[in-house]
Amino acid sequence: MLLGGMTGVMATYLAHLNNAPATLFVGFAAAFIVSGAWASISGLLKVFFGVDDIVSTLLLSASAAFVVFYLVRVPFRSPTSQNAAVLGSVNVPNDAVFPSFFGINGVFPFAVVCAVVLYFVLTRMKFGFKLRVLGNSRNTAIAYFGKGTVDRLFVLVTFLSGGFIGMGGMAMVSAFTFNIVAGASGGAYSAGGFTNSYGFIGIAIVFLAGLDPLAVIPASIFFVALVIGGLGLLVLMAIPSALTITISGVTILFVSARLPVMQRLRTLLRRKVVGV
């Protein structure tokens, strides 16, 4: 996400297009391609070496933070940013700022459209069917589609997922922050950094939504409401915003136990109804 945002800043800054839609398109496309390529390294590692993808993505995201920090420190540093501990990058040009419709920033409808498109791809198309078979059982997928298809799918999926994550970073940049802030300690995991742990929260949102792209929309609104409420607390009662991220973290802890607890409740209810 950090990398995608950075790429977005770089691309829109370098492109010097005076046309707003073209600038936005270039920014999002660059973010998609670069962070997708970074993420597809883990897919390639899984295909060629059998590396556990959880481990490789953790390591890759940690090292991406260093790359971004370099990019912020040297080539794209804002001229006004001199504090060595927290550096800011250049701002995106005005053309790359997402326009607002009816008081809602255009990023939100854009994300909703993405989710709906993903829903159709995943549930109504052959490609989505293949993906869901692969997700359920790798061996079944190999038996049905062949190992070559499955390997290509792995790389493609990591590319696509990294691409969407990068677009998330670009959305942050083009709608809210307008630049990237990188701390001296690497940035990706520090509280109050650029991404605000949104990448991690995103994984929890997907789990809360039960892997349904349409259910992702209310789930993410729920988490963002937590964060925005935290910002309100920051203003009203001077509670640091780090605490609100903690609260989302605690929510994630409870979300993690959602399925088994629901199952247990369901069995309890059934027992009551049947009277066993």
Added chain:
Amino acid sequence: MAFDLGFYTTLVGTTIFLSAPIAFAFLGVMWGELSGVFVFGIEGEMLLGAVAGFLGTLATGNIAIGLGMGLLTGIAIGLLSGFFEVTLGADQIIFAIGLLVIGPSLSSYLYGSYLGGLGLSAFSLSIQTFQNVAIPYLSNIPLIGQFFNQPIIVYLMYILVVLTHIFFYHTNLGLKIRAVGMNPLAADSMAVNVYLVRYLSLVISAIFAALGGMTMIMAQTGFYSDNVTAGRGLIAIALVRVGNWRTQLTFAATLVVGLLLSLVADLQGLFSGGGVISTTFPYEIFATLPYIFAIAVIGVSYKWTRSNQPASIGRPYKRD
């Protein structure tokens, strides 16, 4: 930089010194994962332990009480993860992500509110760190002697690494824990209490994580800053894969990463200080070296060796 004996002696000393927190973290990861539970949240556990130890030491002025506070935090986190991951059977990856989100933010909040209560600014507080203790005779050996001229917590690390290895691979109880990790159903039928074993392993794992976080502060920096662990927990997770869940291999890999980190510190000092090349040189490249090393070795080792990964890892056990 002169490449003489003094340079290498310092290098060896720094290597041991920097690998100590990673060694504690990898012990934590091994304790959890050999019993069949993912410990990806170790970075958050380390940060919470670190902030607890730091604030405890700061408030009481006694490093032993601070250490105790950190250990208590570790026990609390271990019990919490035991309740979620063992009793409730929660999704372990999501739980770990929760810890990864909570760790940095809660530690930063606690530190910030403590500072705010005192009305002080950051970086103004530091605690007394552990002093180097030289073991007589052994520390006089050239080069190798640096292993025995370290803070006392590093000696604790040596002892715990050896004890963990003996425990897991040479005792009956360790075999039972590994059996729980491999096949909890079979272990349960052999009258091993799976829930108890996993609870104990998670508590011990969180204690090790807290120790690792406290080592960062009490033996190295002396003051707290946000994100003080700087990815050490992630490296530890990868190192356990590098070492294929074997203590001795993982410890060797830890030393290699410690060497890389100390070289990185040297090189960054050389290049960022405007010494050799100007400040625009991308010295962050060096900081990614441990990650690249870990990914490369994991790739090669997964290809060429039989994986020793606990088979039931990530799946909560439920008695039907």
